[in-house]
Amino acid sequence: MIKLSRTKVDLFVECQRCFYLSEKHKISRPSSFPLTLNLAIDQMLKNEFDESREIQYQHPIAIENNLNLIPFAHEKLNEWRNNKKGIRYYDPNSDIELFGAIDDVWINPETKKLYIVDYKATSTQKEITLDDEWKDVYKRQIEIYQWLFFKNGFDISNEGYFLYANGKTNNFSNNAFKFDMILLKYIGNWDWIESTLMDIKSCLDSDNIPEKNANCKYCNYYDNIKKLDNEKK
Numbered sequence: 656m657i658k659l660s661r662t663k664v665d666l667f668v669e670c671q672r673c674f675y676l677s678e679k680h681k682i683s684r685p686s687s688f689p690l691t692l693n694l695a696i697d698q699m700l701k702n703e704f705d706e707s708r709e710i711q712y713q714h715p716i717a718i719e720n721n722l723n724l725i726p727f728a729h730e731k732l733n734e735w736r737n738n739k740k741g742i743r744y745y746d747p748n749s750d751i752e753l754f755g756a757i758d759d760v761w762i763n764p765e766t767k768k769l770y771i772v773d774y775k776a777t778s779t780q781k782e783i784t785l786d787d788e789w790k791d792v793y794k795r796q797i798e799i800y801q802w803l804f805f806k807n808g809f810d811i812s813n814e815g816y817f818l819y820a821n822g823k824t825n826n827f828s829n830n831a832f833k834f835d836m837i838l839l840k841y842i843g844n845w846d847w848i849e850s851t852l853m854d855i856k857s858c859l860d861s862d863n864i865p866e867k868n869a870n871c872k873y874c875n876y877y878d879n880i881k882k883l884d885n886e887k888k
Contacts, residue, residue: 656745657859661755661799664848665792667855671865673873675858684873696776696820696834697758701736704759708732716818717761720838727762727769735760744806749852757800761816771800771815771843778822783837785817793817794841802845813843 667674676682707714708726717724735742743754759772797815804811820834867874
């Protein structure tokens with residue numbers, strides 16, 4: 656059985672060569688610096704919504720957006736949020752156990768349908784949308800979470816939400832950095848996931864390193880260094 660995190664699946668979608676080198680040869684991309692401020696905001700949001708969860712009342716951001724949703728209370732919530740555990744599903748066709756750590760899940764108290772919510776932190780004066788191409792990774796992220804809940808037998812909606820905490824530079828006063836909270840709806844489509852898992856299995860079963868992705872900056876960096884080395888010889 657192959658165990659893969661949500662981020663590994665996204666790496667495969669982005670660049671099969673980088674994925675293969677990471678999984679089969681333990682050659683990973685250089686790690687980035689931890690986004691400690693983003694992590695702090697993420698935890699603050701979890702704490703705030705956990706207060707609503709504990710007494711099962713509607714958070715003001717849901718009221719503001721006319722949503723009949725409250726934070727979902729479940730005994731496995733902390734496990735689902737744990738980066739080492741997460742919510743998991745074993746796909747027998749690909750022999751892959753996929754897992755991902757969620758930020759939050761809300762429930763409609765009338766229909767009992769669940770809605771995935773993912774927290775994001777940013778600082779911009781521009782209107783926040785999901786239109787940027789680089790945000791496709793966010794969309795795949797929420798779709799994988801939706802699929803995992805669906806496969807675990809939950810009545811999950813394909814309607815999910817991104818909760819953005821936007822710290823505008825003109826919102827700083829009295830030693831406090833204020834955030835605007837923006838909730839964006841996204842309709843997920845997880846039809847691609849199971850076929851992608853089969854593609855991943857085929858990739859890992861092969862002895863051939865995949866061709867580089869022309870749009871992969873890591874592959875291009877390596878090739879440019881290699882080309883320079885060859886020119887000096």
